[in-house]
Amino acid sequence: MRPRKFWGWGYQDERISVDERTALGQIMQFHLPGMELHDTPEPxxxxxxxxxxxxxxxxxxxxxxxxxxxxxxxxxxxxxxxxxxxxxxxxxxxxxxxxxxxxxxxxxxxxxxxxxxxxxxxxxxxxxxxxxxxxxxxxxxxxxxxxxxxxMRKFDKVVEIDSISRAARMQAGLFGPALESALKPHGYTLRHFPQSFEFSTLGGWLATRAGGHYASVYTHIDDFVESIRMVTPAGAMESRRLPGSGAGPSPDRMMLGSEGAFGVITEAWMRLQSRPVYRAAATAKFDGEDGFLRGAECVRRLSQSGLFPTNCRLIDRQEALFNGVGTGEHTLLVLGFESADHPVDAWMARAAELCRDAGALLPSEAIKIRDDSGKAGGESESWKESFLRAPYLRDTLLLLGVIAETFETACTWDAFPTLYHSVLERGGAALNELCGGGRITCRFTHIYPDGPAPYFTVLAPGKPGQMLEQWDAIKAAVSETLIACGGTITHHHAVGRDHRPWYDQQRPVLFAESLRASKEVFDPKGIMNPGVLVDRG
Ligand SMILES: Cc1cc2nc3c(=O)[nH]c(=O)nc-3n(C[C@H](O)[C@H](O)[C@H](O)COP(=O)(O)OP(=O)(O)OC[C@H]3O[C@@H](n4cnc5c(N)ncnc54)[C@H](O)[C@@H]3O)c2cc1C
Structure with missing residues (x-):
């Protein structure tokens, strides 16, 4: 295997060049004026x-x-x-x-x-x-x-493909690219693309209930599961392959999101999709100070229209500027539709009408229908490139002394405006107090008819030797706000050890007790990943 970095993102032999590092430093001085950059060598x-x-x-x-x-x-x-x-x-x-x-x-x-x-x-x-x-x-x-x-890296095979039911039995240690390469010759895709796709595995996605980058309907790993097999200290457990079942609570739901606390997922039958052929993309713009909230109202209408866009990323103007997909004057709404079966122009045309009715700037020439390469082009592609590049840049930002991290949540539409303002206010106060400044930006990663999944990005100057304490305090302030405003502590990043204090507040008490009882059954000696998700009674 090509060795990955032991501490950061990417492969060991992939180093960011001195020029790129210098350029990134200059960009940060623009976004965080007055910040003194550090020069920590890569470990x-x-x-x-x-x-x-x-x-x-x-x-x-x-x-x-x-x-x-x-x-x-x-x-x-x-x-x-x-x-x-x-x-x-x-x-x-x-x-x-x-x-x-x-x-x-x-x-x-x-x-x-x-x-x-x-x-x-x-x-x-x-x-x-x-x-x-x-x-x-x-x-x-x-x-x-x-x-x-x-x-789990040696569990790396696509074992079986059932092309009649369009499903595949795959081992849990398959990384995203290997999994997709094995399906491609058959014309299929799992079509689950988290930002971490390159370096994460099927088993990890299942154990954390990962979210792919599509905005609506089929994007969560949960929706692609037909059956799962898990080895636990008490024995193996495998659910039946079924397209749906009303036979009591779902055993799959017991394994999905179990975070290694009950056992090891070894393989799963996953539903496949045909590879998309038809695409359309457009970027709508909202101007003004209140552009993000007006954009959110537009997204609410889109989410309730039944159009279910594959991409529906509302990006505030500062984040758009930072990602190189905007000038900083407008909130952007990057919209996309795709299908393996039918042209999607009509869906895009109706979505564009909804956007314009909501006050968006969206000239017809900003709508791109699939080009010959199969890509829709425009901001949609620049956004994707900058999205995939971001984790590489985060390591360099940290070496330069910039705290760069994200919070994600989901809430109902009625709760969103208060949650949004409270996070900016409370998070902003924490940044001022702990870092002497910084900024928080917001975008939507996923949308539902009853609410969005807002994703906040923090950029702040770190103090040498104190970045961990600074970050932990910012994280605590924002996490408390998310829970107080009716959000979830995580929409797709899982609970792990870091989210436990807030997850424990969020989940019903009786549910926690039933999880504890399950842990006793699967893992009576308490050896499986102690500290994540639930403690033994
Ligand atoms: C830059 C970046 C971008 C990200 N983007 C996304 C995103 O877009 N969407 C998203 O949902 N998440 C994202 N994540 C979070 C992370 O990639 C996901 O949680 C992913 O599902 C973890 O997969 P993994 O294979 O790396 O699992 P690991 O990190 O190795 O493990 C995650 C958890 O699952 C358990 N686990 C792993 N494999 C198994 C198994 N076979 N059986 C039982 N338990 C197991 C581990 O014990 C651990 O608790 C991102 C992370 C980074 C760093």
């Missing part, structure tokens, strides 16, 4: 020291366990800003003791049994792109005799 493996494993690997797992320095470092954290900051500070004081690379369910079951007897925590690891502390097993600290990170 190298030789810069860091790891504590020795706390226990000797049993002989029976000689072929499965690794204590290799690179592997232990690369499995210490996920890819949240707090992870990157600690990586940048060369803090790898709590790595897993070993990394396991099983290739069969039998090996997983044997590891579970051994960990149960030996009081060692087992932390499932897909691509390690968690942004909520989901793979940070080291945080169990001294409460356990040790931690093993269980990497």
């Amino acid at each position: 190298e493996l030789d810069d860091i020291a790891l504590p020795a494993p706390r226990f000797a690997a049993p002989d029976q797992f000689d072929e499965v366990l690794s204590a290799d320095k690179y592997e232990r470092a690369a499995h210490t954290y996920g890819r949240a800003t707090r992870d990157l900051i600690r990586g940048m500070q060369r803090d790898f004081s709590q790595p897993p003791d070993y990394v396991a690379f099983p290739e069969s369910e039998e090996q997983i079951a044997a590891l579970m049994e051994w960990c149960g007897h030996s009081d060692v925590a087992l932390v499932p690891f897909g691509g390690g792109t968690s942004v909520v502390g989901g793979v940070e097993g080291g945080r169990v600290g001294e409460t356990r005799a040790g931690v093993i990170s269980l990497d």
Whole structure:
């Protein structure tokens, strides 16, 4: 495998050039005037020291366990800003003791049994792109005799395709690009594209209930599941392949979002789609100070129109400017429709009417119908490129001393204006107090007939040596606001360890008790990813 960076985004051999770094620094000085840039070098493996494993690997797992320095470092954290900051500070004081690379369910079951007897925590690891502390097993600290990170990369096959029902049985460790490459020759796609697509896995998507980048209808991994297989310390559990079923609560729903707390998802039958051929894209603009809220009202009408756009990204003017897709004068609404079956011009024409009725600037020439390359072109494509490039730039921003991170939530339309204003106000106050300034921008990632999923991006000057504390305090202030305003602590990033304080407030008490009871059934010794989602009773 081409080695990935042990601390940041991308491959080890992909370095941002000095010129790019200088250009990014100049852009930041424009967006955060007066900020003093840092110049932290990228961490190298030789810069860091790891504590020795706390226990000797049993002989029976000689072929499965690794204590290799690179592997232990690369499995210490996920890819949240707090992870990157600690990586940048060369803090790898709590790595897993070993990394396991099983290739069969039998090996997983044997590891579970051994960990149960030996009081060692087992932390499932897909691509390690968690942004909520989901793979940070080291945080169990001294409460356990040790931690093993269980990497699923050898479960990397599309096992079977049923072209009559249009579904495929796929292993959980498949990364996004490999999964799509295996389906492409058959004319299919899973059509699930989270921003982290390149470095995340099917098992991770299922375990976190990931959201793809399409704005409406089929975009969540939940909607593509036909059946799931999970190995738990109490045995294996597999749901029946069904297009739908009213037979009681769904076993799939028990495994979806289980975050490795109940067991390891090894494979799933997933519904496929034909590859889209017809596309249309347009960018509507809203001017003025209140452009974002007027745009939100337009999106509300679109979301309730039954048109279900594939792209419907409302981007405030500062964020549009920062992403290089606007001049900073207008809030943008990047709209798109696509289909494998029929032209979508009529859908786009009706959406354009709705936008204009809501006060948007949308001249006919701003509507692009599919070009020969299959891409719709225009701002829609620039947006996609900048969207995929963003995680690479975030590492460099942190090295330059800029705190760059996001919050995501969802709320009903009636709650949205208050939530929006409160986050800007409370978050803005926290930035002033903790960083002496900074800014919060907003866009919608997903839309529903009853509400949007707003996504806030923070950019703020970090203080040398204090960025982690600064970020944790900003995160706490905004998270409290989200819960107080009726939002969810996460729309698609999962709970992990980092969201637990707010998730525990959000979920009903009886539901928490039933989750605890389930944990006892699946994982009676409490070895599976302790600290995420739910604690044992
Ligand atoms: C730059 C960036 C962009 C992102 N964009 C998106 C986005 O657009 N949409 C979105 O939903 N999320 C996004 N995320 C968050 C993250 O990519 C998702 O949560 C993703 O689903 C995690 O997949 P993974 O394979 O990396 O899982 P990991 O990070 O390895 O694990 C995530 C959690 O799932 C558990 N787990 C992993 N594999 C298994 C398994 N086989 N069985 C049981 N449990 C398992 C882990 O223990 C952990 O709790 C983004 C993250 C980053 C850093």
